[in-house]
Amino acid sequence: MAAERPRRIHLAMSVGRPAGQLWRRKNSRIEEAFSLPLLSEVARAAEDAKFDALFRADNLRLDPSRVRASGPPHYLEPMVVLSALTARTEHIGLIGTASTTFNAPYTLARQFATLDHISGGRAGWNMVTSTVGEENYGDQPLPSKAVRYARAREFVDVAIGLWESWAPDAMVFDREAGVFADEARIRPIRHRGEHFSVDGPLNIHRPPQGRPVLVQAGRSDEGRDFAATYADVVFAAADNVSSAQAFYADMKNRARRKGRDPESLKILLGTHVVLGATEAEASALEREWVEGIDVGKAIAYLQTVVSPHLRLAELPLDEPIPLTLLEEAEALREEQYQRGAAWLRTHHGQTVRQLVIKHRQNSLHLGFTGTPEKVAAELAELFHERAADGFVLSHSHLPEGLELLTQGVAQALRRAGLFRNDYDGPTLKHHLGIA
Template structure:
């Protein structure tokens, strides 16, 4: 039986619905991608559906597959985008992405607290350690995952200290005495650690709504340890139910080991859906979305993700565990590599099947293709199995697919009591059930 709990649902503002060949259609609205008004309109639709938050991934490098025939307007600073959207919305949360590997913590603490004030308590931080981009920030190589996460741990500690260094209670505004702020409540942090030395305090006070929720992207072993210590939600890759159940159980266990509630971390995978009036139409949307990925591109992606060079293999040849490269060799994403290794070990798929996997053609997201009823059933199955606490919606295929999500799928979740019909609060912390 399903527990009497509701889903937590966010929407990605990365234009996933224009991937592949779909952007070439005359009615794709691709020309609108360069205008903030387009994203504001989508944000308002999400708020009308009472979604918990908006989400925006970020990239600090230009991957070769991001240019050419792939629709991509680049990667504007998501925090600046959300600052604009904050003025056009009232309730929906705004989860921005900022890397701990390439930014100074003082600047990040200030940016996030500023967004928190601009949005009246709706800011969230998606913490990433980045997997590429070192060449844009100096001559050094990309740090190892262990070093990146060690830096992220200290980084988040510094950010929290900075937020605490200037509490909202320090603003007293006493006209009679002439005291605007209480000096004794504002203090330096004098942080000196392995990666950072920061005096503080921060240049602006905390918001009355409380601290900013932490999201974390990545589900490798190192990433899970980090999430168990600091995250309120995890945006994780989990292409199948089994990986979701295992991740959620493991995170609940790790949270308890850190002295936290097992419910402290919401598991929110990306749901990359292709919705249409018929299954055949939905399958065609999915096909078109990946039509630009030739076999050569997929083979290159497989080598990047797993380190496996399958160029000389026949498409019907089975890939077995003994064919897998050393698990300790450098790969683009350890999370995606571990997911793909697990799939191959269990299923012994053909090369063709491996090249069709989400880890190879996308970002290892959960993919659901079909009618509204099909995708609804998929969501219910994972929720009942204990694989998810909710999801981040990644509309695929077309704007119509996104419209069906808002107009048909979300009302069905509300009817079943799995999602709210009205907002109960005004801040992101309230939407997430945080105290």
């Protein structure tokens, strides 16, 4: 009987702009933020380091008031960017975000099938149920969370049906008999549901992976159930170890209750890292980041996250947030503010200034500052403590931060025997070790 392969860390790179105010550094290359040469350079560095995947986030709205201080938004359209990167990479996975709220399943099924084909089986779809952006898509009020997730479940069922509408052996390519494909192995799906009516079949044959890797990032009960049902990968967010461990255990248990092998569901924890060649250099970079934060604007933004009803701007900057305000936040029932209220509770006792700086640095994610060896050791500890199967990382600054991440951190994990020396196969599913 073959020995079970030991667990190893999975790494994805979030492709965006430099962190916080580090775009202001003289050599930040911020002018190239939207250029394909720079994006390709980042992608190839991650691939040379044997990262599992690149990840492109997305946002369907823009707040102009944030652009002045924060630098350019990093929301180039994911499918266009990833399609361009297929020609500049050979092995690394390509995960893009697309909404089930503002799209049609036939369109997205075609797009991700195309990406999977032209990349040779490296496509992944981060499935999101949008909570913002309705003003740009007809200006109708967003449906409730329950309706959005009901739509999402039907959306994914339709997409999977379309990807599977071509049998694996439907393509014949029999030149002598003149048979390109066996039409009996191509079937319409004839879906009629509450939200969609789709006949099919898809006009693209079965993707190389069968279906692209499915990724999900919701933390609500509805989101967790959705992920346990459909996802191959969950992007997790936590700003302390205990909450990361609790989320990890809950998702594995949910997968088990769905009849799945819990190890087939990979939990990748979002992290923000600031790397330096020395501890002093890393600390200096973090100070540079913090000193560039406009506290007034940061308070205004944090208030939109935890609730516009809270009066953060009226509180003394260097005094702890009153317990009554936390209770007021927790009493709110608007779904988009529940996570922010819980975040406030976990940081009870900190001042307004401390809170807004922490939020601007790491949002609601874990953050690490130090040398590659130190950060790698902290990531390894989280991995061993079953807080994550891997991590979604981003370079804090260019060009040094990218090299310290892809060479320093990845190499330190490799020396510890926790990260691959080379890719195991051609597809993203191979990289993730999923069937």
